[in-house]
Amino acid sequence: MTTYDVIVIGGGAAGLSGALALVRFRRSVLVIDDGTPRNAPAEGVHNFLTRDGTPPGEISAIGRQEVIGYGGEFASGTVTTARKDEDGFTVELADGTAYRGRRLLVTTGLTDVLPDVPGLAERWGKDVVHCPYCHGWEVQDQAIGVLATSPMAIHQVQLFRQLSDDVTLFLHTAPEPTEEQWEELAARGISVVQGKVEQIEVTDDRITGVRLESGKVVPRQALAIQTTMRARAGFLADLGLEATQVESNGVDVGTAVKADPMGATDVPGVFAAGNVTNPTAQVMPSAAAGLMAAGGLNFDLITEETRRAVAARSS
Known part of the structure; x- marks a missing residue:
């Protein structure tokens, strides 16, 4: 079995950015991707300088060709498990295929769990949106509703109010606003509808x-x-690496894999970047995080190679 210097698990912005940096450093790289990107429903990627409005699939296709141009390889499939072995890691796909790598770069992203309201999933990424920075321009001046499931909706509705004069907050399952919040909502002309959707x-x-x-x-x-x-x-469980709870102002926003600024996780040799470590990162910071993690991972390999060279020279 071929042993790659690096196996990148996930072919989104973070994974492709990291892979590109690594192949340009003459590392053998395999990118494994299951073809289900988080932003697939979106018509375009926004706030990505020089690429604003470009369809997500087009950005991915360009990135893949750039990685291939420097000798990177790709495999399609879903990684179900990753195990430490004598000199690196073995990852196994759902179809039983296995690959070996000296290091892993995990860039698998995240899954959005939508509120349980009929009709939301069908319109997700179209006229049901979540991020005013990503999609706010596209719904400007429309009659916008904000479905509240937590106190975070107060912050969200104020952002969308910047984009439209007609904004309604549906309290749904969220707690009642505070007196101060009621005053702020009224001052900005935001309608509030009580009752479950x-x-x-x-x-x-x-x-x-x-x-x-x-x-x-x-x-x-x-x-x-x-x-x-x-x-x-979930596939990292055999390595003893699990996603942990992430909170914002006391509100559960999801889970993420803990990694330092250079992408290093608690498991030596395993690096991570993008939405799998930072749920709120858009495409541009995810790509930047992938680049940073590639730098940290590459230097980790160089440190190991230098140590071995010194030992060989001394023997």
């Missing part, structure tokens, strides 16, 4: 309203939600 109304492939359990329908053209972001890291 039953489903999203869709007509002609567009959101037309939000139906409450009471039967009332509030007309809306777009809906912002908060997702729970879970790191795609």
Whole structure:
């Protein structure tokens, strides 16, 4: 079995960026990707300088060709387990295929868990959005609803208010705002609807309203939600590496794999970058994190190679 210097698990922005840096450093690199990127439903990637609005698939295709141009290799499949062996790691795919690498760079990203409301999943990435920086421009001046499932919705609704004069907060399962928050919402002209949301109304492939359990329908053209972001890291369990809970202002936002600024995890030889370590990172910072992790990983390999060279010279 061929042993690669590095196996990159995940072919998104972080993985491709890390792979590119490594192959340019004359490292043998295999990128394993299952073809299910988080941003697949989005029409375009935004806030990525020189590439704003480019379809996610196009950016990935360009990145893959750049990595291949320097000798990088790709394999399709889902990694189900990773194990430490004598001189590195063995990763196994769902179909039983196995690969060996001296180091691992984990860039598998995350999975968005949507609120359990009928109609949301079908419109996800279209007129159901989560990030005002990623998709706010595309829904500007529309009748926007914000579905609250936690206190974080107060922050989210104020951001979307910058983009439209017609913004409604649906309290749904979130706690009541504080007195100060009620005052702030009123001052900014943000409507608040109490009561649980039953489903999203869709007509002609567009959101037309939000139906409450009471039967009332509030007309809306777009809906912002908060997702729970879970790191795609279950395959690391055999290495003793697990995703941990991430909180923001006391609110559970999901899970992530702990890594230092250079991507090193608690398991020697395993590095991680992108959304698997930072749930809130957009494409550009994820790509930057992949580059940083590649630098840390490459120097880790050089340190090992130097130690072996010294030992060989002394023998």
